[in-house]
Amino acid sequence: xxxxxxxIVELANLLRHPEDLDKILFLKSEFTRKKAAVDSQLKxxxxxxxxxxxxxxxxxxxxxxxxxxxKEEMMKIDKLCAEAQNMIRDFPNINLVSQVxxxxxxxxxxxxxxxSLDGRLKDLEQMLREDDQDxxxxxxxxxxxxxxxxxxxxxxxxxxxxxxxSDPSLEGHLQDYFTRLDDVIDWFDDHIGTxxxxxxxxxxxxxKGMVVRLALxxxxxxxxxKKVKALQxxxxxYRDLASRFKSMxxxxxxxxxxxxxxxxxxxxxxxxxxxxxxxxxxxxxxxxANIMKWYFNDLYVVKxxxxxLMPKKWxxxxxxxxxxxxxMHDWLIKHIDNPELSPPHMLSIIDxxxxxxxxxxxxxxxxxxxxxxxxxxREVELIREYRxxxxxxxxxxxxxxxxxxxxxxxxxxxxxxxTNANGYFRTxxxxxxxxxxxxxxxxxxxxxxxxxxxxxxxxxxxxxxxRQNMWQxxxxxxxxxxxxxxxxxxxxxxxxxxxxxxxVAIANDQIACIDDNExxxxxxxxxxxxxxxxxxVSPKYMSSHAISGLGALRxxxxxxxxHCITIFVSLIFKVDFRTTISEFFTQKWYNEYAMKRITTTxxxxxxxxxxxxxxxxLDILIEELADELLVHYLSxxxxxxxxxxxxxxxxxxxxxxxxxxxxxxQNLGQKPELAGLPITVDFKGIKEKWKVVNYMVRLLQxxxxxxxxxxxxxxxxxxxxxxxxxxxxxRARDDFDRG
Numbered sequence: 198x199x200x201x202x203x204x205i206v207e208l209a210n211l212l213r214h215p216e217d218l219d220k221i222l223f224l225k226s227e228f229t230r231k232k233a234a235v236d237s238q239l240k241x242x243x244x245x246x247x248x249x250x251x252x253x254x255x256x257x258x259x260x261x262x263x264x265x266x267x268k269e270e271m272m273k274i275d276k277l278c279a280e281a282q283n284m285i286r287d288f289p290n291i292n293l294v295s296q297v298x299x300x301x302x303x304x305x306x307x308x309x310x311x312x313s314l315d316g317r318l319k320d321l322e323q324m325l326r327e328d329d330q331d332x333x334x335x336x337x338x339x340x341x342x343x344x345x346x347x348x349x350x351x352x353x354x355x356x357x358x359x360x361x362x363s364d365p366s367l368e369g370h371l372q373d374y375f376t377r378l379d380d381v382i383d384w385f386d387d388h389i390g391t392x393x394x395x396x397x398x399x400x401x402x403x404x405k406g407m408v409v410r411l412a413l414x415x416x417x418x419x420x421x422x423k424k425v426k427a428l429q430x431x432x433x434x435y436r437d438l439a440s441r442f443k444s445m446x447x448x449x450x451x452x453x454x455x456x457x458x459x460x461x462x463x464x465x466x467x468x469x470x471x472x473x474x475x476x477x478x479x480x481x482x483x484x485x486a487n488i489m490k491w492y493f494n495d496l497y498v499v500k501x502x503x504x505x506l507m508p509k510k511w512x513x514x515x516x517x518x519x520x521x522x523x524x525m526h527d528w529l530i531k532h533i534d535n536p537e538l539s540p541p542h543m544l545s546i547i548d549x550x551x552x553x554x555x556x557x558x559x560x561x562x563x564x565x566x567x568x569x570x571x572x573x574x575r576e577v578e579l580i581r582e583y584r585x586x587x588x589x590x591x592x593x594x595x596x597x598x599x600x601x602x603x604x605x606x607x608x609x610x611x612x613x614x615x616t617n618a619n620g621y622f623r624t625x626x627x628x629x630x631x632x633x634x635x636x637x638x639x640x641x642x643x644x645x646x647x648x649x650x651x652x653x654x655x656x657x658x659x660x661x662x663x664r665q666n667m668w669q670x671x672x673x674x675x676x677x678x679x680x681x682x683x684x685x686x687x688x689x690x691x692x693x694x695x696x697x698x699x700x701v702a703i704a705n706d707q708i709a710c711i712d713d714n715e716x717x718x719x720x721x722x723x724x725x726x727x728x729x730x731x732x733x734v735s736p737k738y739m740s741s742h743a744i745s746g747l748g749a750l751r752x753x754x755x756x757x758x759x760h761c762i763t764i765f766v767s768l769i770f771k772v773d774f775r776t777t778i779s780e781f782f783t784q785k786w787y788n789e790y791a792m793k794r795i796t797t798t799x800x801x802x803x804x805x806x807x808x809x810x811x812x813x814x815l816d817i818l819i820e821e822l823a824d825e826l827l828v829h830y831l832s833x834x835x836x837x838x839x840x841x842x843x844x845x846x847x848x849x850x851x852x853x854x855x856x857x858x859x860x861x862x863q864n865l866g867q868k869p870e871l872a873g874l875p876i877t878v879d880f881k882g883i884k885e886k887w888k889v890v891n892y893m894v895r896l897l898q899x900x901x902x903x904x905x906x907x908x909x910x911x912x913x914x915x916x917x918x919x920x921x922x923x924x925x926x927x928r929a930r931d932d933f934d935r936g
Contacts, residue, residue: 223648227577235574241565314351317344318377325384332391333399334407341385342414346421348378353451389414389455393462397495400502408506416508418455425452463520467495471528478532482545486552493556496521500560518560522567525553529572533579540586540640546572547579547644584649587637588656594633595660598626599667606671609695614702617709622702622809627709630664631722635729642733650733651742658746665753668703669760676764680771693772700761701810707758708811711751723751762814766821770829773798781833782929787845792854795826796861803865816877823862823883830854831893834926841897842931848894855890859883889915896926 212218321344324337352375392399392411399407470491477488499517507513529546532538550572554564572579602624605613615625634657641653679693710722720728727747734743770778777791799822807815833839841847865878892911899907904927912918927933 231574231577238565314348314378317348318381321345321348321381322384325381325388328388332388333395333402333404335388335392335410338388338392338407338410339413341388342417345382345385346417349382352378386458390458390462393459394466396462396503397466397498400498400506403502405506408503412507415455415459418453422452422454422456460516460520463517464524467492467521467524471524475528478542478545482539482542485545485549489549489553492521492525493560496560518557518562518567522557522571523569526569526571526573533572533575533582538586540583540590540637541643543579543583543586544640544644547576547583550576580644580646580649583644584641584652587641587649587653591634591637591653591656591660594637595630595664598630598633599664602626603671606699607675609692609699614698616809617705620808621705621811622698623705623709624702627706627722631710631726634726638726638729638733642729647733647735647738650730651735651738654730654734654743654746658750661750662753665750665757669757672700672703672761672764676768679768693768697765697768697806698809700765701806701814704758704761704765704814705809705811707754707761708813710754712811712813723747723754758814759817762817762821766818766825769798769802769822770825774829778829778833779836781830782836782839782841782847787847787850790857792857796857799861819862819865819878820883823858824886826858827887827889831889831922834893834922834929839929840931841929848898851890851894855887858887893926896923897930901932 212221321341324341328335328337328341355375389411392407396408396411474488474491478485481488496514496518500514503517504514529549532542533546553571554567557564557567604610605625613625615623617623637653637657638650641650644650675696679696711724713719713721713724727743730743731739774795777794780786780789780791803815803818806818810818859880862878862883863880889911892907892914895907896904896911908923911923
């Protein structure tokens, strides 16, 4: 059940988005290839394991037969000894005299060894001091080892005899007596350890003599340890029988582990180099192959210069390779399991696997000979993690930049806006955002894999779309504070100009994302993004995802830019004209010049913003002003207490308002402040839209009998005519309540 749940979770991670369903065929082929590789490795591994197991069984059987034969022979010897005792007259007396003589000889030898211990240790110390002066050659190392081996055997025999004696009180005194010997042994071990740690430099320096002497010492100690291990096993399994053979109780008694220390020294020699490589790798991840040159140089030195100097049974080249390979594996796995690993470092490690095995092949090793796999066969997983690292980086950058924009926007921080070369208002993070996206695109492209790039671009599409939505929501929320001041603590025009500056800057940002200037050959951010994208993805992705994603982003930029201008205009009407609009068609309207005040305000706004607003948005601003003015003008029939009396000159007043508005829009392009700007005022289109005012006048003027005809004509021209508005117009007639 747990495995099933794990598979479901893994599948959910792979197929997070609907677009990922298109990758099922690729994932299937990838997993099929991976499964085939694993099956192949398992077959080879199983075959090797069966051979090893069979050989082991055969060896165990042979060993068991040998042990049984030895046991039988020893029992025969024991039996012959017992029979011989009965065959020889006075054997007990002869045996007793023999034991006394043997004990006397051992005591005499032990006495001589104890008496000569001090002098022999002095000689050893002198030789060690001489070797201290020439650590690269250590000319006395074999003599020292031979002499120390004898003294160690003396100590082991003495301690063994004391332990078997009936009075163990002298054991502590004897241990103190051999303390100086322990110090000399430690001194000698330091020399051997130094030589082991400098084995590769010794070979590189062609110091073959020192290498051979070291190998002889390690080999001799290895034989000694095997003998001790065999003796310990025999004494443990055949204690009674072994105690009757004195030869089995003589010689070394403890494992000294020089071979194990020698192997550990190989690892300790490589460890500082891995640490040094790690520091360089963190600084320059793209130079991993150069950083790891020492690794292959060491193995090459072992293969060419050390193999002939070491015992063949050690298989020293394979020993070095196995130790180094495991260290390389652990070093790489440590990095890829680091959650803080950056995408460049991850990519470098992924690429390193193939290069590593290629270099090891040149050294004579097949990939199957090197276990475990240097990356645990996690390449597919690492590629996915690499993609997720880039996606995570993109999301984090986008979140940080939008948070900075949000704080600046909501707090209206001074100097939060910037201007481009044309003097247009812009937010400060737009260029940084696209620069970051380009950098991450480069990182994704460095992988050389279309699936990585496609996953990253999907994330970028989502992040850009989310940014558009968040800007729109934030702009809408802030605008409500000015449109409905009662809900924001009485906030009215306070800070509105800064808010409008932000609206202009945000709108300009959207145009900068999509505006390609053919005259100056300056491409928009989105076009350059598309050019970076195309070479990195598959044609299928380009046609099925990228084109639609880019189109959706382009539409979103247009919509957000237009939306900001729409809010900009709505604020003018909701704040600047809050009282003016409410006076339309009232009695006060006849004696005021409300339309003139409105067009004058329009002129002020256009004059203030024409230089900082993108010229394409300036056209939209003018069109929005005309449309919004028309909407508010028509909607003013809902103003409180209005009545169009036949005796009032409302027709002439409405005509005057319309002509005032027309005059403003018709002459707008001739304003000095707009000179040189590539704007086009669609005055003809504005006049066409304002024809609806004529229908409103006709609804107000027409006799009751002709209203239906006017309405029908109005409806044919404008199918979306709202009946509620028509009803409100008719209710404004002074004769509406008459029979």
